[in-house]
Amino acid sequence: MKGIILAGGKATRLHPSTLILAKGLLPIYDKPMIFYSISLLIESGIDEIYIICSPKNYQLYSDLAGNLFDDKLVKIKVVKEEKMHGPAYALKTVQTEIGSDDIALMFEDNLFVSSSLPSKIKRAKRNLNGVVIFAKEVDDPTRFGVIETDKKHNIISIEEKPLQPKSNLVTTGLMLYSNDVFAKIDMLTPSKRGEYETTDLNNIYLQEKRAKVCILDRNCKWLDTGTHASLLEASWYVMQYQQKHGVCGSPEMSLFMSGKITKEDLLKMTGHYPVDYRNCIAKRLEKETLKNKNLSK
Numbered sequence: 001m002k003g004i005i006l007a008g009g010k011a012t013r014l015h016p017s018t019l020i021l022a023k024g025l026l027p028i029y030d031k032p033m034i035f036y037s038i039s040l041l042i043e044s045g046i047d048e049i050y051i052i053c054s055p056k057n058y059q060l061y062s063d064l065a066g067n068l069f070d071d072k073l074v075k076i077k078v079v080k081e082e083k084m085h086g087p088a089y090a091l092k093t094v095q096t097e098i099g100s101d102d103i104a105l106m107f108e109d110n111l112f113v114s115s116s117l118p119s120k121i122k123r124a125k126r127n128l129n130g131v132v133i134f135a136k137e138v139d140d141p142t143r144f145g146v147i148e149t150d151k152k153h154n155i156i157s158i159e160e161k162p163l164q165p166k167s168n169l170v171t172t173g174l175m176l177y178s179n180d181v182f183a184k185i186d187m188l189t190p191s192k193r194g195e196y197e198t199t200d201l202n203n204i205y206l207q208e209k210r211a212k213v214c215i216l217d218r219n220c221k222w223l224d225t226g227t228h229a230s231l232l233e234a235s236w237y238v239m240q241y242q243q244k245h246g247v248c249g250s251p252e253m254s255l256f257m258s259g260k261i262t263k264e265d266l267l268k269m270t271g272h273y274p275v276d277y278r279n280c281i282a283k284r285l286e287k288e289t290l291k292n293k294n295l296s297k
Helices: 033-043 055-068 087-098 117-126 181-185 198-207 228-245 251-257 263-269 275-296
Strands: 002-007 048-053 075-080 103-107 110-113 131-137 145-149 155-160 169-177 211-215 221-224
Touching (some): 002 033, 002 087, 033 055, 033 103, 033 110, 033 117, 033 251, 048 055, 048 087, 075 087, 087 181, 087 198, 110 228, 117 169, 117 211, 155 198, 155 211, 198 211, 228 275, 251 263, 251 275, 263 275
Parallel strands (some): 002 048, 002 103, 048 075, 131 211
Antiparallel strands (some): 103 169, 110 221, 145 155
């Protein structure tokens, strides 16, 4: 499986900040927004990641990817989205690179903080046949895509921002697709706003009865960081979380968690970061060591 992070679009809700800087490079507390998506994909066992962005931001993302770490650990490739026709259409940009692999799709402005999510993604990867939509129960489902499911987690319906939602379960910016997704994209027509939508893509799988849901647990924090207010909220949450649990959203830490580097490698890779960041790394290492000891008893 290969990972795709959608980082295109004009990000007008974040103007004037995004007039000079790509949305995914805006900071969420102590690291760029896109680090959280990269980190989750790495920790979920994905070692080839594609960032799809606008031509305007191509060089910015390329510089970031080139300075992050060696391609021998994880390959991160930045791809230009020359024609912006919506999220589903953007996937076609990397069809050749994906080959026969399945994909994990993420929107860059959706942030997940969870210790259990990587294992959920790994399980969903093994049983993937169609689409798996990661969903979360919320108090105000009318603002989202609402999912109705049966007892076996098969999706019965998906409705965009319904006035009378059939459940409190809503779609997040994380989905897994079988490789036939590219053939499905060719079946789409533009929506009312003139874009090729992932919702329409998911509905094709729904009609084929190949759409499942993976429900995020209550301890998984899901944040949409598409506005200035939500950026501030996310930064505040991450700060408080890291003070208690140690670093989150760190690609280097995720390399360690996935067994690609040693503890010594991790400390060396993050040695040039500020002392506060290194302390967060140390706290996470301490907690992981304690957890492993308890599991071995």
